[in-house]
Amino acid sequence: MANKPLTKEAWTNEMTIELGNIAQGNKVTNTPGTNNVFFLDHTAIKNIPTNRKLTYACIVVDYGPQKPDPNSVRITVDGNLIEYPHEVTTQTADLITNKILWKIIAVITSMQSMIVLI
Numbered sequence: 001m002a003n004k005p006l007t008k009e010a011w012t013n014e015m016t017i018e019l020g021n022i023a024q025g026n027k028v029t030n031t032p033g034t035n036n037v038f039f040l041d042h043t044a045i046k047n048i049p050t051n052r053k054l055t056y057a058c059i060v061v062d063y064g065p066q067k068p069d070p071n072s073v074r075i076t077v078d079g080n081l082i083e084y085p086h087e088v089t090t091q092t093a094d095l096i097t098n099k100i101l102w103k104i105i106a107v108i109t110s111m112q113s114m115i116v117l118i
Contacts (some may be wrong), residue, residue, distance in 0.1 A: 001096040011061065037075075055081035076085060 001013055013029065025033030036112025040048075048054070062072045093101075 011073065012073050014069075014071045015059075016115055018073045018075055045089075053083050 016026055017029050017031050018032035019037075020029060020033060022037045023033050023039065025031055049061075058076045058078055060074045060076055064070050064072060105111060
């Protein structure tokens with residue numbers, strides 16, 4: 001899309017917005033950065049520890065005519081090469097908490113008002 005004269009400017013702009021979003025921001029597009037990505041020069045690349053595994057980015061583009069900004073670019077990372085050296089977990093609720101939640105939802109949907117006694 002960036003090679004076609006009709007779409008080059010739109011998609012190049014969207015790509016710079018996404019790069020600014022995941023990096024240190026972009027002053028041209030006023031995109032705030034999140035510091036998730038840092039660009040490395042050749043010296044920094046050579047100094048990456050040998051025990052680290054490198055991965056690749058996947059650029060995903062989409063057109064949503066119903067949105068205020070219909071052109072969308074997202075940069076994702078494929079998960080098959082990611083190795084995180086720390087504990088990875090998603091905290092979840094226990095069974096009793098889930099049962100209470102679902103009972104409350106069932107009561108709310110069958111009543112117009114509800115009183116909860118704690």
